[in-house]
Amino acid sequence: MQEKKIVKIKKEIGGKTLTLEAGRVARRSDGAVLVQYEETIVLVTVVISSTTQEERDFIPLVVDYRERAYAAGKIPGGFFKREGRPSDGEILASRLIDRSIRPLLPKELRNEVQIIATVLSASESSQPPTLAIIGASGALSISGFPYIQPIGAVRVSMLKGEFTINPTDSQLKESELDLVVAGTKEGIIMVEGEAREVEGEVILKAFQEAHSCIKEIIQVQEKFISQAETEKKEFPLYKIEEKIKKEIEEYAKDKIESIEGDWTKERKDSYLDKIHEEVLTQFLPAYPDKERDFLIILEELKKEKMRQLIIGETKRWDARGLDEIRPISCEVGILPRVHGSGLFARGGTQSLVVATLGTSADEQRINGLQREEISKRFMFHYNFPPFSTGETRFLRGPGRREIGHGFLAERALLPILPPEGSFPYTIRLVSDILESNGSSSMASVCAGSLCLMDAGVPISEPIAGIGIGLIKEGDKTVILTDIQGLEDRLGDMDFKVAGTRTGITALQLDIKISGVSLEVLKGALEKAKRARNFILEEMEKTIKSPRDQLSQYAPHIAILSIPQDKIGNIIGPGGKVIKGIIKETGAEVEIDDIESKVSISSLDRESTKKAVDMIKQIIQEPKVGEVYLGKVKKVTDFGAFVEILPGREGLVHVSELSDRFVKNVSDVIKVGDEISVRLIDIDELGRLNLSKKKV
Numbered sequence: 001m002q003e004k005k006i007v008k009i010k011k012e013i014g015g016k017t018l019t020l021e022a023g024r025v026a027r028r029s030d031g032a033v034l035v036q037y038e039e040t041i042v043l044v045t046v047v048i049s050s051t052t053q054e055e056r057d058f059i060p061l062v063v064d065y066r067e068r069a070y071a072a073g074k075i076p077g078g079f080f081k082r083e084g085r086p087s088d089g090e091i092l093a094s095r096l097i098d099r100s101i102r103p104l105l106p107k108e109l110r111n112e113v114q115i116i117a118t119v120l121s122a123s124e125s126s127q128p129p130t131l132a133i134i135g136a137s138g139a140l141s142i143s144g145f146p147y148i149q150p151i152g153a154v155r156v157s158m159l160k161g162e163f164t165i166n167p168t169d170s171q172l173k174e175s176e177l178d179l180v181v182a183g184t185k186e187g188i189i190m191v192e193g194e195a196r197e198v199e200g201e202v203i204l205k206a207f208q209e210a211h212s213c214i215k216e217i218i219q220v221q222e223k224f225i226s227q228a229e230t231e232k233k234e235f236p237l238y239k240i241e242e243k244i245k246k247e248i249e250e251y252a253k254d255k256i257e258s259i260e261g262d263w264t265k266e267r268k269d270s271y272l273d274k275i276h277e278e279v280l281t282q283f284l285p286a287y288p289d290k291e292r293d294f295l296i297i298l299e300e301l302k303k304e305k306m307r308q309l310i311i312g313e314t315k316r317w318d319a320r321g322l323d324e325i326r327p328i329s330c331e332v333g334i335l336p337r338v339h340g341s342g343l344f345a346r347g348g349t350q351s352l353v354v355a356t357l358g359t360s361a362d363e364q365r366i367n368g369l370q371r372e373e374i375s376k377r378f379m380f381h382y383n384f385p386p387f388s389t390g391e392t393r394f395l396r397g398p399g400r401r402e403i404g405h406g407f408l409a410e411r412a413l414l415p416i417l418p419p420e421g422s423f424p425y426t427i428r429l430v431s432d433i434l435e436s437n438g439s440s441s442m443a444s445v446c447a448g449s450l451c452l453m454d455a456g457v458p459i460s461e462p463i464a465g466i467g468i469g470l471i472k473e474g475d476k477t478v479i480l481t482d483i484q485g486l487e488d489r490l491g492d493m494d495f496k497v498a499g500t501r502t503g504i505t506a507l508q509l510d511i512k513i514s515g516v517s518l519e520v521l522k523g524a525l526e527k528a529k530r531a532r533n534f535i536l537e538e539m540e541k542t543i544k545s546p547r548d549q550l551s552q553y554a555p556h557i558a559i560l561s562i563p564q565d566k567i568g569n570i571i572g573p574g575g576k577v578i579k580g581i582i583k584e585t586g587a588e589v590e591i592d593d594i595e596s597k598v599s600i601s602s603l604d605r606e607s608t609k610k611a612v613d614m615i616k617q618i619i620q621e622p623k624v625g626e627v628y629l630g631k632v633k634k635v636t637d638f639g640a641f642v643e644i645l646p647g648r649e650g651l652v653h654v655s656e657l658s659d660r661f662v663k664n665v666s667d668v669i670k671v672g673d674e675i676s677v678r679l680i681d682i683d684e685l686g687r688l689n690l691s692k693k694k695v
Contacts, residue, residue, distance in 0.1 A: 004022070005023050005228070005229050006024050007020075007021065007022050007224060007227045007228045008021045009223055009224040011216070011219075013037075013154075013165065013166070013213060013217060013220075014154065014164070014165030014166040015165075016037055016126075018035070018036070018220065019034075019035070019037075020033055020034070020035060020134075020135075020138055021033065021034040021036070022034070022138070022139075022142055022228050023228070026043060026045050029045040029046060029047050030046050030048050030139075030143035030145070031045065031139035031140060031144075032044070032045045033135045033138040035131040035132070035138070037126045038126050039121055039122075039123035039125075039126070040122050040125075041121040042117055042118065042120065042128050042131045042132050042135055043117070043118045043120055043135070044115065044116070044117045044118075044135030044136050044139045045118075046113065046114070046136070046145070047113075047114050048112070048113050048143060048145060048235065049111050050111070052110040052236065052238070053110050053111075053112060054110050055292075057292060057295075057296065058107075059102060059105050059106075059107060059109050060109075060110065060112040060113065061101065061105060061112075062112065062113070062114045063094045063097045063098040063114075063115045063116075063117075064094055064114075065086075065090050065094040065116075065119075065129065066083070066086065066090055066116070066117070067083075067087075067089075067090055067119040067122070067128070067368065067369055068083065068118065068119060068120060069083060069369075071119045071369060072369040072370070074367075087366075087368065088407070089368055091400050091403050091404075092129075092404060092407055093117070093128070093132060095400055096182075096190070096192060097132055097133050097136050099192075099510050100133045100136070100151060100153060100189060101133075101137070103189050103190075103510070103512050103513065103514070104147070104148055104149060104151065104514070106147050106237055109147065109235065109238075110237075111235045113140075113145075115136050115140075117132035117135060117136065119132075119369065122369045124169045124170075124370070126168075129180065130153045130154060133151070133182050134152060134217060134221070137152070137221060138150070138221055138224060141221065141225045141230070142225055142228040142230045143233075144230055144231050144232050144233035145233065145235065146232050146234075147235070149514070150184075150218045150221040150222060150225065151182055151184050151189065151214075151218065152182065152183065152213070152214035152215070152216070153180065153181065153182040153183075153190075153214065153217070154166055154180075154213045154214060154217070155179065156181060156193075156206045156209055156210045157171055157172055157175035157176075158176050158177040158198075158206065159171065159175050163205070163209045165210075165213050176195065176196045177193070177194075177196070177198055177202070177203075177206060179191060179192070179193030179195075179203075179207075179210065179507075180192045181193075181206075181211070182214070183210070183214045183515055184514055184515045185215055186514055186515035187211070187511075187515025187516045187517050188211060188214075188511070188516055188518075188521065189510075189511040189515055190509060190510060190511065191507060191508065192408075192507075192508050192509075193507055193508075194412070194505060194506045195499075195503065195505055195506070196503075196505070197499065197500055197502040198503045198504050199504070200503075200504065200525035200526065200528075203507070203525060204518060204521065204522055204525065207518055207521060208518060211518070240293045240297065241293075244283075244287060244290055244293055244294075245293075245297055247283065248283065248294060248297045248298070251278075251279065251282060252278075252279060252298060253301055256275065256298075256301045256302065259271060259272075259305055259309075261309045261313045261315030261319065262315070263319065265319070272298070272302060276295075279294050279298065280294065299490075302490070306486065306490055307471050307473060307490070310322075310478050311471060311473050311476050311478060314478070316480065316487070317484070317487070318484065322478060322480055322481065323527060323530070323531070324482070325466075325482045325531055325535070326346050326348070326482055327345075327346075327347060328344075328345065328346050328535060328538040329345045330342070330343070330345075330450055330541070330543075331450075331542065332451070332454035332542055332543050333454050337553060338354050338356065338551070338553075339354075339355050339357045339553060339554045340354070340355035340357075340451045340453075340457070340551065341353070341451055341454060342447040342448065342449070342451030342452075342453075342454055343450075344443050344450060345435070345443070346438075346439075346446070346535075347437060347482070347484065349435055349436055349438055349440050349443045350388075350433070350435035350436075350443065351431050351432070351433055351434070351440060351444045351446070351447040352431070352447065353429050353431045353451040354429070354432075355427065355428070355429055355452060355454070355457070356427075356430075357425045357426070357427060357455065357457075357550065357551075357554045358425065358428065358555065359424075359426060359555060359588060359590070359599060359601040360377070360426060360590060360592075361426075361588070361590060362428070363376060363377050363426050364376040364379055377425075377426045378410065378413075378414055378426075378428075379426075379427070379429070380406050380407070380409045380410035380413065380428075380430075380431070380444075381398070381406050381428070381429070381431070382398070382402050382403075382405040382409060382430075382433070382441070382444055383398065383430065383431065383432045384402050384433050384436070384440070385433065388433045388435055388436040389436050389437075405440065405441040406444075408496065409444045409445050409448055409498075409506075410429075411505070411506040412448075412463055412465060412499070412505045412506035413429070413445065413448050413449065413505070414505075415460075415505045416449075416452075416461055416462075416463055417457070417459060418457065421559075423457065424559045425555075425557060427457065429451060431444035431448065437484050437485045438467060438482070438483050438484035438487070438488060439467030439482070439488075439496060441465070441496060441508075442464075442466055442467050442496055445498045445506075446463075446464050446539060449462045449539065450542065452546070453543045453546045454543060454547060455546075455547070455554070456548065456550040456551070457546055459546060460500075461500040461502065462536055462540065463499060463505060464499075464532045464539060465496060465497065465498030465506075465532070466481065466482055466496075466497060466528050466531040466532055466535065467482060467483045467488070467494060467495070467496050468483065468493070468495040468496075468497065468524045469487045469493055469494065469495070470491060470492045470516065470520065470524070471487075471491055472492050472513060477520060479520070479523050479524050481528075481530075481531050492512050492513045492516075493510070493511050493512070493516060493524075494508075494509075494510045495508075495510075495521075496509075497524075497532070498532075499529075499532055500536075501536060555602060555603055556603070556605045556607075556608040557599065557600070557601040557608070558600045558601075558608055558609075559598070559599055559600075560597065560598045560612065560615060560616070561596060561597055562597065562615075563596070563619065564593075564596050567591060567593050569619065569646070569647050570615060570618050571591065572647070577618065577646060577647065581614050581615065582611075584610075585602070585610045585611040586602060586604065586607045587600050587608050587610070587611035589615070598615055600612055600615065617646050618646040618647060622644065622645060622650075622679050622682065622688055623679065624679050625678065625679065626678070626679055627676055627677070627678050628644035628645070628676070628678075628690075629674060629675075630643055630644040630674070630676075630677055631643050631672065631674050632671050632672060632675065633649055633671065635666050635670065637665065638653065638665075639651050639652050639653040639654045639656070639665060640652045642675065642677055642690055644677065644679070644688070644690065649688070650677070650687070651687070651689060651690060652669075652675075652690045652692050653689070656680075657669065658692065659693050675692055676692070676695045677690040677691060677695060678690065678694045678695050
């Protein structure tokens with residue numbers, strides 16, 4: 001194997017040193033880059049197949065991001081003690097890379113491109129996914145692939161109005177904003193992030209800070225690429241035969257051009273279906289194996305017409321105005337046995353979200369590269385069944401898209417949830433998409449907000465979300481509110497924005513062109529705000545605020561703070577006391593000895609109350625002068641021992657049993673009797689002296 005030249009470039013970015021290196025490892029790949037930022041190192045490799053897959057009608061790009069447990073000095077949990085299937089975090093990172101790289105590849109590419117990012121070393125102060133995006137750009141650029149331009153990526157946080165580039169984990173915990181931004185020199189191409197009800201102007205400033213830094217990273221890459229030994233390779237792009245293209249266009253173009261902007265979507269689609277059938281009838285006998293090419297040509301003509309109507313006539317495919325939102329309907333409480341439900345529809349998109357409330361035992365434990373295990377008390381799971389788009393396919397587990405959409409909705413709703421101290425429940429929301437034609441993730445956010453209120457979760461404010469699109473032709477740019485599936489597929493931008501009336505809580509941006517300016521993003525954020533407020537008004541016609549009570553089927557939870565030295569009393573020898581409480585009441589009792597808290601839960605309110613009372617008795621300190629109802633545990637010649645509190649016994653001396661003389665204690669009291677006694681003294685050894693006659 002021919003030795004490769006080792007290239008290494010360093011540059012300070014965000015106050016820390018970014019290093020790009022190639023030529024030392026993974027030399028059999030087409031391109032391999034080690035990206036280092038402080039003590040975090042990510043290896044990104046690219047391999048491009050030499051054969052084409054012409055039967056495909058999409059870019060065969062595969063991205064995998066994997067974290068090695070050794071990177072953080074950890075051994076994986078589980079029986080096998082090795083890394084298994086990718087975690088949700090790894091899948092989300094893979095999506096970030098894919099969404100950053102895919103817009104830059106030509107849509108006619110049919111050579112399979114595989115990008116693998118492997119985290120080799122991870123500190124708690126550097127986020128590897130952003131480094132993986134930079135590494136993917138660098139590895140593609142030095143692979144000889146001719147169709148790529150360098151991109152950069154950074155993470156941006158904000159605390160008290162001050163932006164931080166590539167913040168530490170501790171800074172992110174306190175941050176009001178957390179964005180991952182990727183872009184070219186010309187503009188931004190991908191955004192993913194969350195915020196604590198931040199105004200659009202602040203988001204724009206964050207974009208500006210990020211893009212300024214991205215341009216610095218691209219300069220580093222350009223220097224790095226110029227020093228690497230790169231030989232451009234040829235990867236032929238898929239082309240339709242000119243003869244076929246010309247014949248189809250001559251037959252169908254004028255027909256498609258005759259479509260009127262005022263026609264309904266149904267009429268337009270029906271008309272195109274008829275043209276499609278005519279094309280097959282006319283040309284399939286002459287070109288029996290070229291049906292896929294016919295579809296590509298017709299789709300391109302449809303795209304041209306759709307964009308022409310929007311740019312020239314400001315008429316959308318479904319005849320809506322540019323800022324017109326499709327009809328909205330909202331329902332709550334439609335499922336009687338669940339803890340909360342919300343059904344939200346916007347045009348041809350419909351989401352059913354169902355809430356389930358659980359205890360701390362239902363929290364999700366995540367063991368990643370962090371030093372300590374993380375617990376999640378809020379989960380949002382998104383399902384996309386095939387019937388939602390009128391299709392048939394095998395039902396399998398959630399794919400990357402489902403995980404990504406669920407995470408976006410989870411981020412959007414998280415800022416409005418009550419703190420655990422005032423609402424000690426684990427919350428799981430599940431969105432089942434029943435119909436889909438545009439921004440089902442934002443419909444899930446709206447339905448999720450309705451569902452939380454129906455469940456009685458005391459959220460701070462309702463939340464809504466909207467998808468914003470873009471059509472750019474030359475110098476003309478048109479921003480679209482509430483895009484449907486066609487405008488997403490054939491348009492230039494999919495910008496999802498969710499938030500309250502106060503501000504933005506989550507956003508996701510995907511661009512299909514080489515970048516979008518801050519001016520365009522400003523206009524998109526303004527339109528998103530107006531649309532958000534309109535949707536919130538529609539939602540409030542159904543439910544304005546959380547219900548006063550939880551569902552009768554939800555668990556009843558109580559949290560008690562207890563002294564650290566009382567934990568042993570509650571547990572008892574061999575767990576005897578806590579097992580007794582659980583058996584007698586039927587409630588679940590969980591002890592957090594780190595936080596010194598006890599969680600009591602049951603489906604029956606009385607069971608919870610009974611368990612709380614029993615635990616309060618255990619941790620209660622005896623007070624001199626108080627009267628207690630106790631149980632006789634032992635009888636002796638000199639008196640009786642009575643348990644006045646769980647685990648706390650005192651002596652009733654024979655002289656304190658009665659006003660009259662007692663010759664034999666057993667004549668007046670027996671083991672198991674319940675008697676009222678007064679605590680008259682606690683001696684220096686902590687022994688309790690009780691009196692029956694002073695009650």
